[in-house]
Amino acid sequence: MARVGSRLTWRDRLGTIRARFGISRNRYKINPGLYCMGRPTAKSPVLVTANYKLSFDALRQELSALDAWILAVDTRGINVWCAAGKGTFSADEISRQVTRARLAEIVDHRELILPQFAAPGVAAHQLPKKCGFTGRFGPLRAADLPGYLANGKQADERMRSITFSFGERLVLTPVEISLIWRPFLLVTLALFVFSGIGPDRFSIANAYSRGLLATGATIMAILAGAFVTPLLLPWLPGRQFWWKGLLAGSLAGLGYILFNRAACAGLEALGLWAWIVAVSSYLAMNFTGATPFTSLSGVKREMRLGLPVQCGAACLALCLWIAAPFLG
Amino acid sequence: MKDFRYLDNTAILRLNPEKCIGCGNCATVCPHRVFELRGKKAVIIDHDGCMECGACATNCPAAAIYVNPDDGCGCAAYIINHWIARLTGTSPKGCC
Numbered sequence: 001m002a003r004v005g006s007r008l009t010w011r012d013r014l015g016t017i018r019a020r021f022g023i024s025r026n027r028y029k030i031n032p033g034l035y036c037m038g039r040p041t042a043k044s045p046v047l048v049t050a051n052y053k054l055s056f057d058a059l060r061q062e063l064s065a066l067d068a069w070i071l072a073v074d075t076r077g078i079n080v081w082c083a084a085g086k087g088t089f090s091a092d093e094i095s096r097q098v099t100r101a102r103l104a105e106i107v108d109h110r111e112l113i114l115p116q117f118a119a120p121g122v123a124a125h126q127l128p129k130k131c132g133f134t135g136r137f138g139p140l141r142a143a144d145l146p147g148y149l150a151n152g153k154q155a156d157e158r159m160r161s162i163t164f165s166f167g168e169r170l171v172l173t174p175v176e177i178s179l180i181w182r183p184f185l186l187v188t189l190a191l192f193v194f195s196g197i198g199p200d201r202f203s204i205a206n207a208y209s210r211g212l213l214a215t216g217a218t219i220m221a222i223l224a225g226a227f228v229t230p231l232l233l234p235w236l237p238g239r240q241f242w243w244k245g246l247l248a249g250s251l252a253g254l255g256y257i258l259f260n261r262a263a264c265a266g267l268e269a270l271g272l273w274a275w276i277v278a279v280s281s282y283l284a285m286n287f288t289g290a291t292p293f294t295s296l297s298g299v300k301r302e303m304r305l306g307l308p309v310q311c312g313a314a315c316l317a318l319c320l321w322i323a324a325p326f327l328g
Numbered sequence: 329m330k331d332f333r334y335l336d337n338t339a340i341l342r343l344n345p346e347k348c349i350g351c352g353n354c355a356t357v358c359p360h361r362v363f364e365l366r367g368k369k370a371v372i373i374d375h376d377g378c379m380e381c382g383a384c385a386t387n388c389p390a391a392a393i394y395v396n397p398d399d400g401c402g403c404a405a406y407i408i409n410h411w412i413a414r415l416t417g418t419s420p421k422g423c424c
Contacts (some may be wrong), residue, residue, distance in 0.1 A: 044331075084383075108346070116359065119357035120382045122387075123386050124353075124387055125353070137356055137357055153354075160356070160361065161360070161361055162360060164331070164332055180334050216394030237336055239334060285404045285406040286405050288403055289403015289406060290403065293332045293333075293334055293379050295335070295338060295339045295378060295379045296398055297338045297380060298334045298338045299407065300333060300407060301338055303407060303408075307408075323360060
């Protein structure tokens, strides 16, 4: 059985940064099983978490003054919340790990502290029958665990309420951007090809110069929709994300075509602007999956409005862009 | 959550007061504090705050709660993948 400390090394912190940027995030896991934190005894609490190393590190770095057992269940390296939603963080999986670790021979009590974020996947009332341990939901945040345990395992409203602060939104943006690099490359290739179409059939010079303009527009849209919109989320008007992204994209687009007014104007500029609006709106709409407050029903509803607007704007942009060389 | 509100009258969440045994699990696990225990029954005090995570339904021993059962992290790309998969008859790609 492994003993872990609460201090994160530079390797751990580097691993956190890599995971946040989506680098090898799918392989950032630890072996499931029982770990000691400090010098736990048979009376020490058992804290359950996922085997995603980011989850594990987030937990242990808050436990510097505690002696506890940490049971990492096999969520295939996925974090607590997503694993609970997918069903891999479940009463069955917890029971499996409790049995495998022979926990009943290690601790005198029969209680597991579960992360509150695991609740969508763990029917805690089924645990006693499955493994002989009761499950108790601790606070949402690991940082509140010491206070929770010291307070007779009572969580107040704040400990059980989700927040979505600026910092919490900021750390989500790198992975959102890292997830679109493949579509970005494909789109960029297509844009270079479309940019070369003109009265001379195909002009490589145009493909290059206009392609750069179009790619710059795409990058601007990514910044507006996948970075600025999440950061300014509560201050952008409207409740629907596609609308917030559309507004951010409109302003970003305006800035982009003004900055490039020497290189393009008229219909071409309008095309670039419409493209930035479309892509920014789509990326903002996609951010709903990363938030802790949007409902699936709500996202489906706003997609029925947002997608047609985005497709329409993208089509308009493409038509204008391809037609412009023919119209002099 | 008070700071962030999403779309009103959209979340699919139903509590059957007749089946409710007043255990308070839903009020404990809900990360948006949608439920409150009043006397011997749970009540929904903030329906529009619901994000359909299902924590309440999963932890209700009396099966008194119904939440939108559709699978999905609620991200647009995932939903689009599912729509495409349904049209083409293939299996949908996983989520991020």
